[in-house]
Amino acid sequence: MTSDVEELDRPADSTSSSDDYVDLTPEYGREVLDALGEDDHSRASELISELHFADIADLLGWASSNQREQLVDLIRPDFDPELLTELDDELREEVISRLGTDVVAEAISELDSDDVVEVIEDFDKEEQRELLGALSDIERARVEEALSYPEYTAGRIMQRELVAIPDYWSVGQTIDFLRSAKNLPEDFYDIIIVDPRYSPVGIVPLSRVIRTNRPVLVRDVMESDEMRTVVVTEEQENVAHLFRQRDLISAPVVDDSGRLVGVITVDDVVDVIDEEYEEDMMRLAGVGEEDDLSSAILDTTRSRFTWLLINLGTAIMASMVISAFENTIERLVALAVLMPIVASMGGNAGTQTLTVAVRAIATRELTSTNAWRVIRKEVAVCGLNGLAFAFLAGGVTWFWFEDGLLGSVIGVAMIINLLFAGLFGALIPLGLERAGIDPAVSSSVFLTTITDVVGFFAFLGLAALFLL
Amino acid sequence: MTSDVEELDRPADSTSSSDDYVDLTPEYGREVLDALGEDDHSRASELISELHFADIADLLGWASSNQREQLVDLIRPDFDPELLTELDDELREEVISRLGTDVVAEAISELDSDDVVEVIEDFDKEEQRELLGALSDIERARVEEALSYPEYTAGRIMQRELVAIPDYWSVGQTIDFLRSAKNLPEDFYDIIIVDPRYSPVGIVPLSRVIRTNRPVLVRDVMESDEMRTVVVTEEQENVAHLFRQRDLISAPVVDDSGRLVGVITVDDVVDVIDEEYEEDMMRLAGVGEEDDLSSAILDTTRSRFTWLLINLGTAIMASMVISAFENTIERLVALAVLMPIVASMGGNAGTQTLTVAVRAIATRELTSTNAWRVIRKEVAVCGLNGLAFAFLAGGVTWFWFEDGLLGSVIGVAMIINLLFAGLFGALIPLGLERAGIDPAVSSSVFLTTITDVVGFFAFLGLAALFLL
Structure with missing residues (x-):
C-alpha cells in the first residue's frame, strides 16, 4: 500500500483538497440542512464536500431522520469509509441500511481490522457475513477471530495490523524491512520486538529507530521495562487505566500463551475513556447507554x-x-x-x-x-x-x-x-x-x-x- | 541527549530493572503501609523499589498524611521526577514541600517544558522562581512564557520541544538531521514541516519518513489536509474535541501570527479529557474540582x-x-x-x-x-x-x-x-x-x-x- 502516492494524487482530485477543511459550526450545519429543506441538493452537496468525514458524522447526528436519508444519498458517491467509525451505534445502523450493503461491503474492505469490528459488531451473524463479503479470506478470518472475543475486551479494540521484528535484527535491517514491506499498517508509532516464540520482549519507539545508527541491534535500544503487554481477554476499562497510568502510545496484545496477536493504540483508548465516562455519568442519572439523541x-x-x-x-x-x-x-x-x-x-x-x-x-x-x-x-x-x-x-x-x-x-x-x-x-x-x-x-x-x-x-x- | 545509552546502562543500575515492575494492587499497597506502621523501613523501601513511578504516585494518594511523609522520605534518594506529574494538585504541593526545594529544583530540570509547567503552575511567583533555579536560562524562559498563557489553554499543555524542518528537505536529509541533532524531544511521532516564516504547512508521521526512499522530498509525502493547527490561546476543551474528532496523535501549536511555537501530543489530551469529564461529573453533583480524597x-x-x-x-x-x-x-x-x-x-x-x-x-x-x-x-x-x-x-x-x-x-x-x-x-x-x-x-x-x-x-x- 503506497499511501505516499495517494497523498500525491489527491490535489488533482477535487478543487478544495489543497485547502484545509471547513469547520463544522452550528451555523454551517443549519445552512446545509436548510439547503436540503429547499431541495437545493447541489448547494447541499457543495457545502458537504468542504467537510471532514468526522464532521459529516456530526452533521448526520444533528439531522432529523428524514434529512439524514437525504444526506446519506448525497455522500454515497464520495463516501469515506472511516465515517462509519465516527457514528454512534444506532446512527451507524441507520446510515448503513440507507447506504446499502454493496456500498458498505466495499467500504469496509478499506478499513483496518479494529475499525471493521467496530462497524459490524452490532449486526447479526447473517448481516455480518454479507457485509464482510468484499474482504479477502485472511482479513475476514481476522475480523471473525476478533468477534470471537467478548465485547469490551482488549480483543475487540486491538488491531491485527502491526510491525513485529526479531530482537537480533539491526536498526539498518529494520529500516530496510520497513521500506520494502507491503502489508504494514498505515501509520504506526512503535515497533514490537519478539522472541522466537513470537512473544513480545520489548518495544522501540520509531523516533529511536530513526535516530540510531544502522549497525546497532534493536535489542540494545528497545524498552523492556516500560513495555506493558495486555492479555487479549482483559477488560477495556483496565486497558484504558494502564494507558493513562503509564502514558502509553501503544501496547502489544498477547493471547493466553503469551503469543503476540495484536496491538492497541492510544486513539482507540481515547474512545474507551469516552465510553467509560459516559457510562458512569449516565448510570448515575439512571439513563441507559443506548439512550442517544437520535434514538426514537x-x-x-x-x-x-x-x-x-x-x-x-x-x-x-x-x-x-x-x-x-x-x-x-x-x-x-x-x-x-x-x-x-x-x-x-x-x-x-x-x-x-x-x-x-x-x-x-x-x-x-x-x-x-x-x-x-x-x-x-x-x-x-x-x-x-x-x-x-x-x-x-x-x-x-x-x-x-x-x-x-x-x-x-x-x-x-x-x-x-x-x-x-x-x-x-x-x-x-x-x-x-x-x-x-x-x-x-x-x-x-x-x-x-x-x-x-x-x-x-x-x-x-x-x-x-x-x-x- | 542519548536515551539509547541510558537504556543500555540501566540493567546494571539495580537488581530489578531487567524484570517488569510489580503491579500495585490494594493488597500490595497495604503491605507497604503496614511495613511503615511497624517502622520496618527497609522492608517498605524494598517493596517500593519494585513499583513504577506512576504506581508510587497512586500509593501516595492511598496513604494517610503521616504515612505520606514517611513514603516521601523513602523515595527521596531514588526519586523519579516524572512522579510529580502523576499527582493531583494538592498532593503534589504536599509532596514537594516534604521533598524540599533543592531536590525538586534538581528534578524539574530533567522534565519536558509542559511537565515543568504542570508541576509548578499552582505555586506563587516567589516559590516558582526558587523551583526553577536549576533550569538553564533557555529552559526557564520557555517555562515562563508558557506560564504567561491563561490556564486551561493550549499554551499550558503544549511542549516546546519539537521537530520542525523546512519543506524542501529530502527524506534522507531529514533522517541524517534526526541522527545528529542534540536537542530533540525524547520520543516524538510526527515531524512538522514549516515554511520560511516558520508557519506549519504540513505534518509527516515518522512511519512515513522511515518507509520512504531517501531522495523523496518531505513536501511530497507530508499531510497538509489532515494537519490541524491549534492557536496557543485556544481552550484546552476545544483542543481535546479536535483530537478526538480527527483521531490526532499530535498537532502543531501556533501563535497569533501563525508562527509555530509548540506541539500538543495525544497523551496530554488524555489528561485534559480526564479533567473535563471529572469537572462535568463533579459539577453536576455540586462538588468542587479541588475536592480530592486527600484534601483536609x-x-x-x-x-x-x-x-x-x-x-x-x-x-x-x-x-x-x-x-x-x-x-x-x-x-x-x-x-x-x-x-x-x-x-x-x-x-x-x-x-x-x-x-x-x-x-x-x-x-x-x-x-x-x-x-x-x-x-x-x-x-x-x-x-x-x-x-x-x-x-x-x-x-x-x-x-x-x-x-x-x-x-x-x-x-x-x-x-x-x-x-x-x-x-x-x-x-x-x-x-x-x-x-x-x-x-x-x-x-x-x-x-x-x-x-x-x-x-x-x-x-x-x-x-x-x-x-x-
Whole structure:
C-alpha cells in the first residue's frame, strides 16, 4: 500500500483538497440542512464536500431522520469509509441500511481490522457475513477471530495490523524491512520486538529507530521495562487505566500463551475513556447507554422507564414512613411544610459523597487500602455540614414558625440525616464494587432511599416525641 | 541527549530493572503501609523499589498524611521526577514541600517544558522562581512564557520541544538531521514541516519518513489536509474535541501570527479529557474540582457548603409552596404522605433529560442546529413516561387510600410535573450554554427547584380545587 502516492494524487482530485477543511459550526450545519429543506441538493452537496468525514458524522447526528436519508444519498458517491467509525451505534445502523450493503461491503474492505469490528459488531451473524463479503479470506478470518472475543475486551479494540521484528535484527535491517514491506499498517508509532516464540520482549519507539545508527541491534535500544503487554481477554476499562497510568502510545496484545496477536493504540483508548465516562455519568442519572439523541422517542421512553419505576418504589417507601406519622402531621401541619427540607439536604450531601466515591473508585484512588479512612472523612465532612445546616435550618424554622423547639427538632434531624448521607454515600459504592457491580449503576437510588427514609423518620419521629 | 545509552546502562543500575515492575494492587499497597506502621523501613523501601513511578504516585494518594511523609522520605534518594506529574494538585504541593526545594529544583530540570509547567503552575511567583533555579536560562524562559498563557489553554499543555524542518528537505536529509541533532524531544511521532516564516504547512508521521526512499522530498509525502493547527490561546476543551474528532496523535501549536511555537501530543489530551469529564461529573453533583480524597476535612466541608446552602434556599422555596396549602393538608393529611412522590419523580425524570443534554452539549451532539428537535423529543419522552406513571401512581393511591379522585389528582399532577421536567431538563443546560456558562455547573439546582415547586403546586393545587 503506497499511501505516499495517494497523498500525491489527491490535489488533482477535487478543487478544495489543497485547502484545509471547513469547520463544522452550528451555523454551517443549519445552512446545509436548510439547503436540503429547499431541495437545493447541489448547494447541499457543495457545502458537504468542504467537510471532514468526522464532521459529516456530526452533521448526520444533528439531522432529523428524514434529512439524514437525504444526506446519506448525497455522500454515497464520495463516501469515506472511516465515517462509519465516527457514528454512534444506532446512527451507524441507520446510515448503513440507507447506504446499502454493496456500498458498505466495499467500504469496509478499506478499513483496518479494529475499525471493521467496530462497524459490524452490532449486526447479526447473517448481516455480518454479507457485509464482510468484499474482504479477502485472511482479513475476514481476522475480523471473525476478533468477534470471537467478548465485547469490551482488549480483543475487540486491538488491531491485527502491526510491525513485529526479531530482537537480533539491526536498526539498518529494520529500516530496510520497513521500506520494502507491503502489508504494514498505515501509520504506526512503535515497533514490537519478539522472541522466537513470537512473544513480545520489548518495544522501540520509531523516533529511536530513526535516530540510531544502522549497525546497532534493536535489542540494545528497545524498552523492556516500560513495555506493558495486555492479555487479549482483559477488560477495556483496565486497558484504558494502564494507558493513562503509564502514558502509553501503544501496547502489544498477547493471547493466553503469551503469543503476540495484536496491538492497541492510544486513539482507540481515547474512545474507551469516552465510553467509560459516559457510562458512569449516565448510570448515575439512571439513563441507559443506548439512550442517544437520535434514538426514537418510544425507545428512549422505554429505556428510561425502568429507572423511574425503581424510583417510584423508593418514593412509595418514603411515603409509608410519612404515613406512619399521619396523626403527628394532622396535629402540627408545619411538619409537612418542613419535612422535604431535611430529606432534600440529606440527598444532596449524600450525592456529593457518592459522586466523589464513584469517581475515585473508577480512577483507583479509592481502594480497600484507604476505604476506612475515606469513610471516616466523609462522615466527618457531612457531620460538620450537618451541624452548620442544623443551625441554619433551625434558625429559619424558629423565625418562620416562631417555635424554638420545632427549630431544634429540624436541627437534630438534619445532623442525623447528613451523618447517614456521608456514611452511605461512601459505603454504597464501595459495597457494590466489592460485590462486583459497577458502583455507578444503582448507588444513587439506594442512597436517596436511605436519605429520604432517615430524613422523614428522624424529623417526624423527633417531632412526635418532643412536640406533641 | 542519548536515551539509547541510558537504556543500555540501566540493567546494571539495580537488581530489578531487567524484570517488569510489580503491579500495585490494594493488597500490595497495604503491605507497604503496614511495613511503615511497624517502622520496618527497609522492608517498605524494598517493596517500593519494585513499583513504577506512576504506581508510587497512586500509593501516595492511598496513604494517610503521616504515612505520606514517611513514603516521601523513602523515595527521596531514588526519586523519579516524572512522579510529580502523576499527582493531583494538592498532593503534589504536599509532596514537594516534604521533598524540599533543592531536590525538586534538581528534578524539574530533567522534565519536558509542559511537565515543568504542570508541576509548578499552582505555586506563587516567589516559590516558582526558587523551583526553577536549576533550569538553564533557555529552559526557564520557555517555562515562563508558557506560564504567561491563561490556564486551561493550549499554551499550558503544549511542549516546546519539537521537530520542525523546512519543506524542501529530502527524506534522507531529514533522517541524517534526526541522527545528529542534540536537542530533540525524547520520543516524538510526527515531524512538522514549516515554511520560511516558520508557519506549519504540513505534518509527516515518522512511519512515513522511515518507509520512504531517501531522495523523496518531505513536501511530497507530508499531510497538509489532515494537519490541524491549534492557536496557543485556544481552550484546552476545544483542543481535546479536535483530537478526538480527527483521531490526532499530535498537532502543531501556533501563535497569533501563525508562527509555530509548540506541539500538543495525544497523551496530554488524555489528561485534559480526564479533567473535563471529572469537572462535568463533579459539577453536576455540586462538588468542587479541588475536592480530592486527600484534601483536609475542613477544606472539603467548606467547599461543599456553598452548594448545600443553595439547596437549602431552594428547599425553603418548595416549603413555601407547601405552606400556601397548609389548610388543604390539614383537612386531608394523605396529601402530605403523597406529595413527595410527585416531586421526586419529576426530579428524577428531569435529571435523566438534564444529564443527556449536558453530555450531548459537551460532545457537540447537541447544538443550536438541533436544539428544538431535542427539546421536543425530551418533552415527548417525559410526557409519555408521565402518562405511564400517572396510571401507576394513581393506581397505587387509589388502592392505598381507597380514593379514586385522589388517585386522579396525583396522576394529573404527575403528567404536569414530568412535562415541566422534560422541558426544563433540556432548556436549562441549553440556556446556560448560550449564556456562556458551563451547563454542568448549576443546572441541577435550577432543575430540582422547578420540579419541586411545580410538583407540590400542581398536586396540592389540584387537590384544593377538586378534593375539598
